[in-house]
Amino acid sequence: MVRQAIFLCALAGLFVVVGGCDPEPAAITVDKAELVARDGVEPKAIEILYRASKYLQQTKTFKFQADVTRDVILYDGVRVQFSGISKVIVQRPNKLQASFDGDERSRRSYFDGETLTICSLTRNTYAQAKISGTIDEAIDFVFETFGFSIPLADLVYADPYAVLIENVDKGYFVGQHKIDGVLCDHLVFQQEQIDWQKRAVLQDSMTCVSMGNPHVVFFCEDVGEVPLEEIGPIVENASIFPDRVNLHVVQVRSPGEVVMRTWERGSGITLACGTGAAAVCVAG
Numbered sequence: 001m002v003r004q005a006i007f008l009c010a011l012a013g014l015f016v017v018v019g020g021c022d023p024e025p026a027a028i029t030v031d032k033a034e035l036v037a038r039d040g041v042e043p044k045a046i047e048i049l050y051r052a053s054k055y056l057q058q059t060k061t062f063k064f065q066a067d068v069t070r071d072v073i074l075y076d077g078v079r080v081q082f083s084g085i086s087k088v089i090v091q092r093p094n095k096l097q098a099s100f101d102g103d104e105r106s107r108r109s110y111f112d113g114e115t116l117t118i119c120s121l122t123r124n125t126y127a128q129a130k131i132s133g134t135i136d137e138a139i140d141f142v143f144e145t146f147g148f149s150i151p152l153a154d155l156v157y158a159d160p161y162a163v164l165i166e167n168v169d170k171g172y173f174v175g176q177h178k179i180d181g182v183l184c185d186h187l188v189f190q191q192e193q194i195d196w197q198k199r200a201v202l203q204d205s206m207t208c209v210s211m212g213n214p215h216v217v218f219f220c221e222d223v224g225e226v227p228l229e230e231i232g233p234i235v236e237n238a239s240i241f242p243d244r245v246n247l248h249v250v251q252v253r254s255p256g257e258v259v260m261r262t263w264e265r266g267s268g269i270t271l272a273c274g275t276g277a278a279a280v281c282v283a284g
Helices: 043-058 135-146 160-165 196-200 228-236 274-283
Strands: 005-009 061-073 079-091 095-102 106-111 115-120 125-130 168-179 182-191 207-210 214-220 246-254 257-264 268-270
Touching: 043 160, 043 168, 043 182, 061 228, 095 135, 106 135, 115 135, 207 274, 214 274, 228 246, 228 257, 228 268, 246 274, 257 274
Parallel strands: 214 246
Antiparallel strands: 005 182, 061 079, 079 095, 095 106, 106 115, 115 125, 168 182, 207 214, 246 257, 257 268
16 A cells, blocks of 8 residues: 655745746635535645745746655565656746656656657656657646656646645644755655555456466456556566566456556566466456
8 A cells, every 4th residue: 555645845935936937926826616625624724835936837938846755665564665756847838847856766858749758767768659749648647648747737737726635634734844045844744655566456366377488467357457567566576476476466347358568577567568468368
């Protein structure tokens, strides 16, 4: 299970308008009808989040950098922390440049309103897709197609407040603290626990198959809902697979058709796997 928390420390102080061509956004007026009141979330925390998010929404060109850490719990209960640095440049409505350099991977993403390019420096590979539309559409395409998100994507949506507050069930105003000498509002928001097996409706059992190399197959109701980038490295390196394993999640559409997504050991998410397709047929 993954517990997701949003830590927002003076968002307005961390975002810098770039280019010099955009006027300063107008003063933020709080629309009480837009504030999402709920038990467990302090009204002051909601209002500060609202103001910071609306500032981003009104700012057409900006950039930011964030130090990112996440915990991964392995099958044997060991907690491993990974960290990295994300840098994002936004020009609304349809231009985005994002980079991530961390313990696990280094990746670059570019979107110019017509073409999305994703480059993995870790694997020395890149992919491109034709997408005519907004930043929101490009982000959704990446998640729905490849199962991962552009760094800190929630903050660059056209309406960041709606995205950030959507699943929050607890929120607090911690106080005012300094970041690089700037006094900031420190907020903490927390979502309900997310069990990816329940969310993706994965079957409780797995099928292990050898095609000369090791494979494990999980069946599910919707492969698009499986956070493959999160669970892939956990399953690949689980202690029950001493030589690591290729992971496949499979959705059965009909007796003669399935949809599969693959995490290959040593490579990560791939768009094709011949021995994996054969393993799925054997498992089914």
